[in-house]
Amino acid sequence: MTEKTAPETRSPTTLDPQDWSAFRTRAHAMLERALDKMEDATDGRVWTPVPEALHRTLETGLSQEGTGPEAMDALIASLLPHGVGNTHPRFFGWVHGAGTPSGLMPAIAEAAMNANCGGRNHAGIHVERQLTRWLCNLFGFPDTASGLAVSGTSMATIIALKTARDRATAFASRADGMAGHSFTAYTSAEAHACIARAFDILGLGSEALRKIPVDDHFRMQLPALRAAVAEDRASGKTPLAIIGTAGTVNTGAIDPLVDLADIAAEEGLWFHVDGAFGACGIMSERLAPRLAGIDRADSIAFDFHKWLHVTYDAGFVLVRDGEAHRKSFSNRPDYLSGVERGLAAANPWPVEYGPELSRGFRALKIWAQLLEFGPARLGAAITANCEQVDYLASLVDRESDLERLAPTETSICCFRYKAEGMSEEDLDALNQEIVIRLQESGAAAPSTTRIRGALAIRVNITNHRTRFADLDYLIEETLNVGKAIASGK
Numbered sequence: 001m002t003e004k005t006a007p008e009t010r011s012p013t014t015l016d017p018q019d020w021s022a023f024r025t026r027a028h029a030m031l032e033r034a035l036d037k038m039e040d041a042t043d044g045r046v047w048t049p050v051p052e053a054l055h056r057t058l059e060t061g062l063s064q065e066g067t068g069p070e071a072m073d074a075l076i077a078s079l080l081p082h083g084v085g086n087t088h089p090r091f092f093g094w095v096h097g098a099g100t101p102s103g104l105m106p107a108i109a110e111a112a113m114n115a116n117c118g119g120r121n122h123a124g125i126h127v128e129r130q131l132t133r134w135l136c137n138l139f140g141f142p143d144t145a146s147g148l149a150v151s152g153t154s155m156a157t158i159i160a161l162k163t164a165r166d167r168a169t170a171f172a173s174r175a176d177g178m179a180g181h182s183f184t185a186y187t188s189a190e191a192h193a194c195i196a197r198a199f200d201i202l203g204l205g206s207e208a209l210r211k212i213p214v215d216d217h218f219r220m221q222l223p224a225l226r227a228a229v230a231e232d233r234a235s236g237k238t239p240l241a242i243i244g245t246a247g248t249v250n251t252g253a254i255d256p257l258v259d260l261a262d263i264a265a266e267e268g269l270w271f272h273v274d275g276a277f278g279a280c281g282i283m284s285e286r287l288a289p290r291l292a293g294i295d296r297a298d299s300i301a302f303d304f305h306k307w308l309h310v311t312y313d314a315g316f317v318l319v320r321d322g323e324a325h326r327k328s329f330s331n332r333p334d335y336l337s338g339v340e341r342g343l344a345a346a347n348p349w350p351v352e353y354g355p356e357l358s359r360g361f362r363a364l365k366i367w368a369q370l371l372e373f374g375p376a377r378l379g380a381a382i383t384a385n386c387e388q389v390d391y392l393a394s395l396v397d398r399e400s401d402l403e404r405l406a407p408t409e410t411s412i413c414c415f416r417y418k419a420e421g422m423s424e425e426d427l428d429a430l431n432q433e434i435v436i437r438l439q440e441s442g443a444a445a446p447s448t449t450r451i452r453g454a455l456a457i458r459v460n461i462t463n464h465r466t467r468f469a470d471l472d473y474l475i476e477e478t479l480n481v482g483k484a485i486a487s488g489k
């Protein structure tokens with residue numbers, strides 16, 4: 001092979017910098033800003049809303065000639081303080097990951113390579129394959145399983161359930177649609193809304209998803225599940241899948257996965273696990289035993305941007321029957337396996353496993369996080385968060401003005417402030433106001449949910465920066481704010 005050198009003159013329309021030395025200075029300055037933000041992540045306010053002046057700037061139209069580099073860099077810098085707040089140790093809302101400074105490395109490399117990971121023969125494809133093999137090992141899936149890096153659990157769920165749907169029709173549904181089929185599936189009443197949304201998007205209809213009641217620990221009730229399957233069979237429906245949750249979004253509960261796997265096997269149903277944040281607990285000594293049975297799933301949807309702190313967005317789908325997964329998305333006939341050499345080799349390509357053709361090198365940041373820290377250290381951070389949740393529950397339990405609303409199992413503690421003689425309605429309003437004031441003051445950022453109808457202060461700790469003292473502070477502030485509101489301030 002002879003190495004060809006490029007022509008020395010620049011394209012007159014190139015978007016590359018004229019002066020590389022000036023560009024390096026500019027890039028280093030941006031890197032410094034990003035590093036400052038990350039080094040200071042434990043200080044200051046949790047959430048800082050977008051100020052009025054910045055709002056106005058963000059409403060201006062696009063300049064035809066462009067702003068040039070200085071103005072653009074300054075604008076980006078002005079955005080940096082106004083994220084969600086999830087890089088801060090007292091961000092406790094929803095389920096967000098905290099990110100890591102190391103996340104900058106793959107982000108920079110990804111931008112520099114600008115690889116399209118829909119297919120073709122390049123490093124990106126091989127990294128994603130290695131990542132998939134690592135994940136199969138972690139979850140006890142066979143080598144014939146397949147996987148795909150996706151935007152998040154919502155997309156992973158759609159891909160997994162499309163595979164389930166198509167396999168159940170011997171892949172005829174791909175061409176013929178859903179006419180003549182009446183599939184049903186089963187998940188708990190605590191399941192995430194993305195599952196019903198997947199049913200909607202896949203033409204199965206969100207009503208086909210049966211919501212099975214939960215027990216005192218917010219886990220799916222097995223007798224109710226069996227009854228629902230039997231009832232649907234008796235009325236001529238076709239049960240398709242059982243969808244367990246490993247870490248529900250309200251209370252962090254883990255469904256009895258072994259039992260769900262048993263029932264799915266007995267009934268001949270696809271067993272899917274929504275492990276959005278909980279599945280990564282497989283790396284934690286404390287949670288791994290609770291996840292027993294996940295290795296028997298037909299598919300798992302989960303995220304790396306939550307409890308593994310990979311930069312958004314980073315989700316993954318694993319499918320046990322890799323061949324069915326490919327047959328559900330590939331448009332390549334079986335007899336055409338693709339070329340063996342050159343840039344069009346390295347088949348099969350990711351495009352055969354999901355709905356996207358062009359896709360970024362999302363696998364890189366996931367692969368890098370696992371490679372740098374290793375499952376043991378990432379798992380230890382998860383275990384520490386579980387211990388912090390138990391600690392928080394103990395703080396709540398010893399305060400007479402606070403009331404715990406759910407057991408703790410993984411990353412979530414739900415409680416409320418309780419004032420004597422208040423109606424349920426007034427308590428809901430009071431606790432909603434506490435959460436808003438905590439967020440607006442910059443002290444902490446919990447969110448809310450409803451537990452058996454009551455509005456709860458919901459604290460989720462999927463955050464490697466959180467310290468025990470942050471929880472003392474949270475309780476102190478909650479009590480102060482609660483007292484102030486209850487006394488009319």
Ligand SMILES: *Cc1c(COP(=O)(O)O)cnc(C)c1O
Binds near residue numbers: 247249
């Ligand atoms: C966050 C979450 C989802 C949705 O995941 P995305 O990555 O936001 O698409 C689904 N299920 C559970 C249990 C979740 O916590």
